[in-house]
Amino acid sequence: MTRQIGLIILLVALVAILAAILFPVFAQAKNAAKSSSHSTWLSAEDSMLKSDEAPLHYASRQPGAERSVLRAATLQVQVESLEKAETKIKQSIADHGGYIDHEEGTDLAGDNPVMRLTIRVPEKSFDPELSEFEALGRRTEKSIFATDLTEQILDAEAQVKQAEQDQYPPEQLAQLRSGRDQIAGQVTMSSIDLTLEQRPTMATAAAANASWGSDAWNSAVGSAMGAFRVIGTIFIWLFVYSPLWLVPGLIALYVRRHWKRSQALA
Numbered sequence: 001m002t003r004q005i006g007l008i009i010l011l012v013a014l015v016a017i018l019a020a021i022l023f024p025v026f027a028q029a030k031n032a033a034k035s036s037s038h039s040t041w042l043s044a045e046d047s048m049l050k051s052d053e054a055p056l057h058y059a060s061r062q063p064g065a066e067r068s069v070l071r072a073a074t075l076q077v078q079v080e081s082l083e084k085a086e087t088k089i090k091q092s093i094a095d096h097g098g099y100i101d102h103e104e105g106t107d108l109a110g111d112n113p114v115m116r117l118t119i120r121v122p123e124k125s126f127d128p129e130l131s132e133f134e135a136l137g138r139r140t141e142k143s144i145f146a147t148d149l150t151e152q153i154l155d156a157e158a159q160v161k162q163a164e165q166d167q168y169p170p171e172q173l174a175q176l177r178s179g180r181d182q183i184a185g186q187v188t189m190s191s192i193d194l195t196l197e198q199r200p201t202m203a204t205a206a207a208a209n210a211s212w213g214s215d216a217w218n219s220a221v222g223s224a225m226g227a228f229r230v231i232g233t234i235f236i237w238l239f240v241y242s243p244l245w246l247v248p249g250l251i252a253l254y255v256r257r258h259w260k261r262s263q264a265l266a
Contacts (some may be wrong), residue, residue: 079137
């Protein structure tokens with residue numbers, strides 16, 4: 001028994017000695033492999049930056065690089081004459097090479113006509129057009145939105161070049177080119193949502209001021225009639241549901257009086 005214990009202790013000691021010798025070797029090999037993979041990744045990244053496709057992406061991230069930005073604006077203007085403003089707008093759009101994508105008018109024959117237009121103009125004409133629209137009258141609302149599509153355009157261009165190098169089938173190549181052209185086409189035309197409101201005339205304002213008394217009377221009468229309707233509705237509901245609350249109420253009243261009478265006699 002003592003001999004077996006001694007052999008076990010000897011084996012444990014040998015294992016410990018081998019582990020102490022081999023552990024530093026394995027650790028050094030692991031660190032060397034890690035540094036090698038890291039240097040390989042850096043060299044691969046450098047080679048990508050030096051390749052023919054990389055300068056597009058790399059340049060787009062540099063300060064001062066030209067960006068492909070899609071802009072859109074929402075503008076609301078109050079004008080003296082809606083018809084004259086409409087004529088000027090359409091002439092300006094034609095001069096700048098744009099077009100009207102959607103047009104809608106409300107109350108055009110009334111006292112408060114309103115016209116809403118969705119206008120597409122070349123990106124280079126976005127700011128001049130916006131300034132001309134604001135000069136039509138009194139600006140009441142304005143907002144401008146911008147979306148940077150540079151990375152999307154460069155990614156689409158890189159995919160097309162890679163597909164051309166790999167000799168993709170014509171159908172797939174045509175689909176990639178169509179997607180690229182569609183994204184690139186978005187930044188060529190900007191969008192302006194324009195709302196034109198005609199200012200109230202003096203006659204309209206005077207008529208509105210003259211009718212304030214009758215308007216107030218009609219409003220008060222309408223409110224009173226609404227209150228009477230509510231009260232009448234409550235009474236009708238109480239009458240319809242009277243069997244549910246009247247009979248129990250009468251029974252409770254009879255029981256209460258009978259109890260008081262018995263208490264008085266006692």
